[in-house]
Amino acid sequence: KQHTDSVNFTRTVVVDNVTGEVITSGAGTTAWTATNGDTTFDAVVSPVVSGSVANKAQTAAVTDLNADSADVNETVTYTKVGSLVPSSSDGNFPGAPTVVYPNDPSDATKVTPAGVPTVPGYTAHDPEGHVLTPGSRYQPSDPTKDTTITYTADQQKGSVSYVDDTTGKTLKTDSISGTTGSKSSYSTSDSIADYKKHGYELVTDGYPADLTFDNNDTTDQNFKVHLKHQLTPVNPTDPQIPGTPINPDEPNGPKWPISTNYDKTVNETVSYVDQNGHVVAKQHTDSVNFTRTVVVDNVTGEVITSGAGTTAWTATNGDTTFD
Structure with missing residues (x-):
């Protein structure tokens, strides 16, 4: 007025x-x-x-x-007073509201510091490049001109752990990182394929194939890939070649076990001789054969003789007698 x-x-x-x-x-x-x-x-x-x-x-x-x-x-x-104007060259920047400078209630020529918008996963910088921490306020040098606040995407971190469910141990952990909102270039495919070559089989792959890094600077994005030892039943009907690599791509790795682990024969020999040790009648022989199914751990080569997939020793045709 x-x-x-x-x-x-x-x-x-x-x-x-x-x-x-x-x-x-x-x-x-x-x-x-x-x-x-x-x-x-x-x-x-x-x-x-x-x-x-x-x-x-x-x-x-x-x-x-x-x-x-x-x-x-x-x-x-x-x-008219100016505003804080958020800006970012990052293509994933979600944007932030402009903030009009507040009037100084005690001086019509002045404004008070304006609150800098906080954008999760991004760091704000003033025109001189100084970092503006979350919750900070900025005092413009000219209250009638806009001030550009530049936001840069923060670096997000995470990990992918490969867990052996058979032993409960972690085989390895890979670190992953990327800026807020960016797509991760990491893939579990090669590691899983390599573990399969060493006798493992996949249980679950907890790593998203199209992972986008989040905007949480305080909590890492951690994932787990679960694997277990592949187990192969072996018996006389379905034998393997003893001494050869269980995993063809691992020539120095575990080998298939010898056949006596699952196929045994007990022999009887009766010799007929006189008091001088000369043979007086044809030698008599007999045998009883026993077989079973064992399970071979494709990672360690361990022969597992009890539990799922195995069978006890069984005499062929039920014959357990030397007549």
Whole structure:
């Protein structure tokens, strides 16, 4: 609202009734006198206008006014305040709201520091490149100009652990990293294929094939791939070649076990001789054969003789007797 003020001056003059002349001095006249002795225009503080700043904090006081003083006309100009404008060259930046500089309630020419928008997974920088921590405020050098706040994507971390479910041990852990919102280039395919060459089989692959790094700077993205030892039943009906590699791509690795682990024969020999040791009748022989199914651990080569997939020793045709 426009501000107005005035100072009033009065005096006594004498009028010549014949000529109409106004006589301002001499007998019967008085000098100009300010009403109530007020000869000053007080300083006027510029009002705070939301969203704008004034070019003057106040208009100066004008003192020693007299009746010949000219009218005083002052203009206070207001200009729209600027804003913090978030910006980022990162293609995954989700954006952030602009923040208009808050007015200083005690000075129409000033603004107070504006709160810098917090964007999870991104770090804010002022125009000079200084890091602006979450929750910080920024004081612009010119309250009427916008300030660009530049955001850069943070580095996110994680891991992929390969777990041997048979032993409960972790075989290895690979580190992964990437910026917020970026796609991970990591793949479990090669590692899984390599473990399969060494006798493992996949249980579950907990790593997402199209992993996008999140915006959580305090918690890593950790994943697990579960594998177990492949087990192969071996028996006389389904034998393997003893001493050859269990895993063809691992020539120096575990070998198939000897056949006596699953195929045994007990032999009987009766020899007929005289008192001098000479053979007097044809030698008699007999045998009883026993077989079973064992399970071979393709990772370690261990022969497992009990438990799932195995069978106990069984005599061929049920024959357990030498007649």
